[in-house]
Amino acid sequence: MDDKLKRDLILEHYQNPVNRGLVDNEDYIKVNSRNESCVDNIDVMAKIEDGIIIDARFDGEACAICTSATSAMIKTLIGKTKEEAEEIIRNYENMINELPYDKTLLSELNVYDTVYKQPNRKNCALLPFRGMKEILEKSTK
Amino acid sequence: MNRDDFPILKDDLIYFDNGATTLKPRRVVDKIVEYYTEYTSNAHRGDYKNSVKVDALYEGVRDKVKDLINAESPKEIVFTKGTTESLNNVVFGFAKNYLHRDDEVLITKSEHASNVLPWQVLEKKIGIKVKYIPLDENHNITEENLEKAITDKTKIVSIAHVTNAMGDVRDIESIGEICKKHNLIFVVDAAQSIGHIQVDVQKANVSFLAFSSHKMLGPTGVGVLYGKKELLEKTEVLEYGGGMNSYFESNGTYELKNIPERFEAGTQNIAGVIGMGEAIDYLREIGLEKIHQHELELKRYAVEKMKQIPNIKIYNENTSSGILIFNIDKVFSQDTAIFLDQFNISVRSGNHCAKILKDEIKVTNTCRISFYLYNTKEEIDKLVEVLNRQDEVYDNIV
CATH class of the missing domain: 3.40.640.10 (Type I PLP-dependent aspartate aminotransferase-like (Major domain))
Structure with missing residues (x-):
């Protein structure tokens, strides 16, 4: 994927994010994630039924990378089983952290495959996934 | 002033984050x-x-x-x-x-x-x-x-x-x-x-x-x-x-x-x-009064120049210290800071550890420029030049 296409996809997710805005519904599990740098601050919520992510939403204040990654994550994970989601998250985190990963699992999330070159952006790209992992853990309990 | 005393300034670093920490003289x-x-x-x-x-x-x-x-x-x-x-x-x-x-x-x-x-x-x-x-x-x-x-x-x-x-x-x-x-x-x-x-x-x-x-x-x-x-x-x-x-x-x-x-x-x-x-x-x-006056002069100069740039909002035009808070309209402060960093300009973005200030100014995140004795008007000119290229803010996002 060339850089222009990547950039366009990221900006599209940033400017027109998927499922931005939370809902007041007890069927959802909600977590808040903040960056150590005290800038990005997002809430992610998901509705999980019979082990499948039926819906996911987010809101908050964050930079372009964090906001777009949250949107792309939500788009990718809706409809996936928890196990599939966990596998995607694991591979995505490996990609950001420069470890071996399976790009065929990551579809649109592959646009973040060069974020590792900007160490100050890595946490931004990882933040929503941290939130989603917490939701998946909570849903098991 | 006294730029030669600061070894780190030998390269083209423009350091505007003195509120976080200052550079050290040799x-x-x-x-x-x-x-x-x-x-x-x-x-x-x-x-x-x-x-x-x-x-x-x-x-x-x-x-x-x-x-x-x-x-x-x-x-x-x-x-x-x-x-x-x-x-x-x-x-x-x-x-x-x-x-x-x-x-x-x-x-x-x-x-x-x-x-x-x-x-x-x-x-x-x-x-x-x-x-x-x-x-x-x-x-x-x-x-x-x-x-x-x-x-x-x-x-x-x-x-x-x-x-x-x-x-x-x-x-x-x-x-x-x-x-x-x-x-x-x-x-x-x-x-x-x-x-x-x-x-x-x-x-x-x-x-x-x-x-x-x-x-x-x-x-x-x-x-x-x-x-x-x-x-x-x-x-x-x-x-x-x-x-x-x-x-x-x-x-x-x-x-x-x-x-x-x-x-x-x-x-x-x-x-x-x-x-x-x-x-x-x-x-x-050097003299603290001289340093203070230098910072105020830089701030006055920066405010005057930055006000001419479209889409820039300055939040503290009238404060009498060398600290200037701003945002580019519709651009998250961290994205602005990372963009400026591509030109070797260091500014701070975020809430500056004053998390309850949002109750007052209704803005949670801003970019902060904080001047010190070694900053110059030429550095501000460079900042202004880069801020005028704000259309490019996301060009190097990946």
Whole structure:
């Protein structure tokens, strides 16, 4: 994927994010994630039924990378089983952290495959996934 | 001014994050290296030449600090690891014993975390009340608002001299006068003003003052707590160990040293203290008033130039410090900061550790430019040139 296409996809997710805005519904599990740098601050919520992510939403204040990654994550994970989601998250985190990963699992999330070159952006790209992992853990309990 | 004194500026770095920390002049670094390479030894201990020398240098810095802030005595100067430790000492060493349930401490919503959280913790621990002095439309403390906020339960006023998130300069002399009139303890966080603006603790009737060396050209990991002699005498020691006791016996009797030594348990940051002393000398040789005027001139120039750029919002045009807060419309502050970094321009983005300021300015994240003596109008021109290319802000996002 060339850089222009990547950039366009990221900006599209940033400017027109998927499922931005939370809902007041007890069927959802909600977590808040903040960056150590005290800038990005997002809430992610998901509705999980019979082990499948039926819906996911987010809101908050964050930079372009964090906001777009949250949107792309939500788009990718809706409809996936928890196990599939966990596998995607694991591979995505490996990609950001420069470890071996399976790009065929990551579809649109592959646009973040060069974020590792900007160490100050890595946490931004990882933040929503941290939130989603917490939701998946909570849903098991 | 004095750019040649700062080795880091030999490359084309444009450093506008002096509110976070300042660059170090060669002299300060050399002074620290000298301690480690030529006369390393502990203070207050040995009977040999190097130790005597270290002792004299270390204690000499107390005098330099005393002169810098016009304290009455060097005994009122405690070395700490920075503003945060100094303020925590005030809250948990002094205020915890001085205050009683329902007593009130006045702070503001633009304080740094280190002048908010300790008070909030004390509030939970002993039931004091933390109250906020209302700020005016320019986010300043006015005498009128302070007077209105004071009740018969108010015991302490604790504020920054210059706020790190807005750069507003508090008139600590008139606030100190009000505190004196009401018999209040006056705590000043001077982290952002020290080395920029003249601070006179006696003139401003300051009870306690806290600052860090690294924000005034000195090394990290060292700072100062100033306390009026009679108040330091009443301050509980929070760390016990070597260097701070006169004696202790196996039957449990002990005696602590006098102030300020009793607050300096264990081997102190000797190199840091000596480095801070050199930074003080350096700053005083240039003159704080000259530095302050230079910063104000840079800020005036930057405001004037930046106002001509489309989509730039400046939040603190009228504050009289070298701190300028802005955003590009519809661009998240961190994205702006990372964009500027591509041109080697360092600015800070975020909430600047003043998380409750959002209640006041209705903006959670901003970009902060903070000037110091070595910044120039040419650097501002470069910043303006880059901000004019704001269409490119996302070009290198991947």
